[in-house]
Amino acid sequence: MYDHLPLVCFIVCDSGPATHFAEFAKNLLAIGNLRIDIYASELALGKFQHLLLLDGMRLISFMLDGLKSEEKQTLAVDLINNCVTQGAQTIIVDIANKFNMKLQTAFNKLEISSCNIRFWCYYDNSEEYVPGGYSIRSGEMIKLSQNILFANMNLLKSDSKIFSLPDVQINLNNKNLQGIGYYPIEIAEKLYQQRELEQNKLREKYGWNNIKYLFVYFGGHNQVYYEQAFPTFLTFLSCMDKKLCKDILFIIHQHPAAKTENQDGLLFLKWLLTNRSIQIVLSSMTSDEAQIIADGILYYQTSMAPQFALIGLPIMQISNKIYEDILVKYNLCETATNSIEFMNGLKVLKEKTQSLNLIEQKQLIYNAIGYRFDWFQNLQNVILNVE
Secondary structure (H helix, E strand, O other), X not given: OOOOOOEEEEEEOOHHHHHXXXXXHHHHHXXXXXXXXXXXXXXXXXXXXXXXXXXXXXXXXXOOOOOOHHHHHHXXXXXXXXXXXXXXXXXXXXXXXXXXXXXXXXXXXXXXXXXXXXXXXXXXXXXXXXXXXXXXXXHHHHHHOOEEEEOOHHHHOOOOOOEXXXXXXXXXXXXXXXXXXXXXXXXXXXXXHHHHHHHHHHHHHOOOOOOOEEEEEEOOOOHHHHHHHHHHHHHHHHOOOOOOOOOEEEEEEOOHHHOOOXXXXXXXXXXXXXXXXXXXXXXXXXXXXXXXXXXXXXXXXXXXXXXXXXXXXXXEEEOOOOOOOHHXXXXXXXXXXOHHHHHHHHHHHHHHHHHOOHHHHHHHHHHHOOOOOOHHHHHHHHHOXXX
């Protein structure tokens, strides 16, 4: 029934860009003139389950965990060949997983003249530099790729730069660069509404009705986080004025990909043995629940940071060295690099839970993340090769 329609293939390894691809697929299917095949790893698969009943879409899973390098290379060739065999017009992959480079290499070995496919790697992050490996892997991928698609329109500006390391610029010369202006603001809007309706119910569900402030720490999944940012956060907690935190429950919410090896979880449990006076727990909630229930957010680095601000949550970035992300640059969060700043930041977060003006900062955030309300038209132009 749909075989005559042009095919777009998304291949995704990580959950962050999978959120973007799911929204892209839903909107593309709604216009009815494309077929969509989504190849998703075990980490990304859950982002697409709600699309399974939509006509014109296939969801194909693949496993990366436990595969040797040569097995991953074989898998990459198989996935690309599947896209070609099915008649793909466009292939879009995420950018910051090592497997993406194997996909790009497999595509580069094709006889392009015989298949006429456009292959895009998608830079989903809003930031020009992301610590912990994302930017390093993005730089490696961009070396192999001709077509780069940016979520943040600002990164296309003539004076914009992206970096693999803080002082190492990624060379974009002679690349085909496009932007769409997308950020999942629909998720932020939904969570904002859910907070109004469900926050108290979740407090009751987890038995936290009598605690005044629930501050959620969103963890990461890279060595900078494990070795520097998270230990720094625990150290600040150890130095806290106990009177300041008597009405706070700290909730540590791990990155989904961090739970398997559980490095931060084990470090937290070891720290907890000698720090029993602070109210603190390891989260068993979903990321959505954590944002619904939170009175404030603590973090080091996450692509979700603009989402926290769009929801209207007071936020503090915590580490031994500040990462100048969009929230820091635009003064949308508190920052703490020592225990004094941390305690002062907590006082500010307590005040902001009652006085935050969301309307004033929404447009500022949209501008900062390069969001465009016509993002879907921009995406269609890329896929349909409209200049």
